[in-house]
Each structure stands twice: as structure tokens, then as C-alpha cells.
Amino acid sequence: MLSKRLIAILIIIFALIILIALIYFIFLAPVPEPEVVKEAETIAQQEPFTPGAVTAQPARQPRSEAVSENDLKRIAGSFIERYGSYSNQSGYTNIRDLEIFMSQPMQNWARDYVEQTKAKEAANEIYYGISTKAVVVETQQFSESGSKAEFIVKTQREESIGVGANVRGFQQDAAVYLVKEKGMWKVDRVVWVE
Template identity: 45%
Template sequence: MKRRLIGVIIILLGILLLGGVVYVIFFDGFSFYDFLGRWRKQPASVTNTVIPVENTVQVVKEPKKIVVTENPVEKTGEKEVVITKEPGDDYAGKYDLLRMAASFSERFGSYSNQSNFSNVTDLKIFMSQRMKNWADTFVAGEQKKGIDNSLYYGIVTKAVTQEIMDLDDYTGEASVLVRTIRREAASSTSNVSRSFDQDIIINFTKEMGAWKVDSANWQAK
């Protein structure tokens, strides 16, 4: 009798225990995986570090102007020549023309009756073919006239300023105005009889890609 009672009690307790487990699992929201997760080691928290990026500022420098000066001519009181390059200008080409025009005008305009027209013939290397033909004709004509060189006469020319009047690199034509001061001397080179200002226009043309003097025209004194 006692054994039956004990058996019944055990069965009832088993039924109650099983019922409690079923209730917890299905009605109380119990999760076996959540239960196990409590025993797992939680991963260390990761802190995101934001590194600020400085704004990049691009500095654009403006193109500088190139200024070239020449020394002032002695005893003329003229100011120095200033050539300014603007962005996009063909600076090297313009400067070469100005220098060539100044040099040519000084040598072309410096003459003596004892130099046998070297002021013309020595410059043929800088002349176009058309001006070379003119130079040959001019020198031959003057030599035929006969020159009295028993009494010295000479004139020295100095370029003061140069100015580009026209420049067309596409057609290969250019003109430069050169202002000069000229000094005449008689009997001897040191005996300067007079000084005067005179302009000359040097016209250029391109031959085989190089600038050549095509004509040189003295203006009124």
C-alpha cells in the first residue's frame, strides 16, 4: 500500500515538473540559446575613431611679368627701355626682334668714307634675299661714283629705344621703329660737328623660319 502511494506521488511530481518545464519553454519566452549565450564571453567593444581630414586648398600662382631693361644711352638723357611680358605673349620672339633691330640700325647707320661700305656689306648675313640684292646694287652704284676719302667724314649711330609697330608670326612679317641719336664727325673721329635724333623703321620677313631684315628706311630728321 505504501509503495503504491509513493509511486503515485512520484508520478504526480514528475507530471508537475514536466508541466512546469513545458510552461517555461512555450509560455514564458524562455530560450535555450539565450541561456547558453549568457555563459559565452562577450566580444570587446570596438570604438570607431574618426580622423578628421583637413581641407586641401590649392594655391594657384599668377604668372609673373618678366621685365627686361637696357642701360640708358650715355649723354642722351633718355630713360631705360622697359619691355613687359604679358601672359601668352611670344616674349622671346619679340625680344629677339627688338635686339636685332637695335643692333642692325646701329651698324647700318654708322658709316665713314674710308670704310668701303662695310656698314652694308657686313650686314648681309642678317638680310633677306631681296635686301641682299638691294645691297649689292647700292654698293656697286656708289663705288662707281668714286668717293673722295682724302678728308675723313663719318657718322656714328646709337639706338635709344625700340618699339614693335607690327608683328604677324603667321605671315612672317614684322616692323620695328628704332629711335636713334647720330653724331657726325669731320677731319677726325673725335671732331664731332653735330648730333641729331633720327628714327629708322626696320622691316623683317621670315626666310626658312628665321627673321631677316627686308628693308631699313630712315625717317626725316
């Protein structure tokens, strides 16, 4: 009987030692930091600059890859989502950020529009915003060999005034006209259809 009791006590003590060791290694043991290997900096030897020794590199032309109708549909849909989403607290970034996707005439229009609208607009602390989501993009005109394309983007828009509970949802279509400018497709005009 004594030997069974002694064996049980030894098993319990052994289990407690293992439990304490596990707790130590899991929670209290210091974690070694991974070594950061620093690469030696190399300094490139440069030849001294001599005026007139510069050779002119030919300007890179944009790659003229075949753009499919679906590619242009995605461009038109994405453009309208950004273009049609506005907040009176955003400073017209919805238009300015899209300039790289606009043809030169539309860039000029966009800059003039932003300047004129900022000059006319009064300071208004009441929030006004409108968000736009492209739902369907329909092709009106597209030719693989042509330089013009036209799409109708059907959108779902939400207009918010003041507090968040004052939201009005509505559907609106936008006609998006694209042109090929210097080998790249650019948005040339957008017309919101009432």
C-alpha cells in the same frame, strides 16, 4: 752688459740673413718653367675612297625656334646701329657685314647700292663718319604666328667731318621691316625717317 750687446748683434745679423734670403727668393731665384706635356699624335685609319660610295646627307634645315618680340627688337636695334654707322674709310663694311641678316631682296639691293655708290664716289681724303646708337625700339607690327614684323628704332647719331672737334649730334628714326625667310627672321627693308 756684454751679453745683451752680443744678443742684439746676433739678432740683427739673423734678421739681415733672413732679409737677404727673402730678397733672393722673391727677385733673383730662377722660376721653374711649367712642364709642357705633349700628347702623342694619333693617326686615324681611313678607308680608301671609292667613287659612288658616298651617301648623300639630307640638307639641314634651320631650326625653327619661337622668336619673341623682344628678340626681334634686339635684332632690329643691333642691325640699325651697324647699318647706320659709316665711314668713308671703311669701304661699306657696315653694309657688307650685315648681309647674313638681310633677306635675299635686301642683299641684292645692298650689293647694287655699294657698287653704284663706289662707282660714283670721288676719292676724298677728308674723313667723314657717322655713328649710330639705338636708344629705343618700338613695335609697329608683330605676330608670333606671322611672317612679317615692323619696328621703329629711335637713334642718336653723331656725324664727324674732318677733325674730331667737328661733330654734330642729332636724333633720327629708322623703320625696320623684317620677314621670315626659310624659317629665319631677316631684315627686308630699312627706311630712315627724316
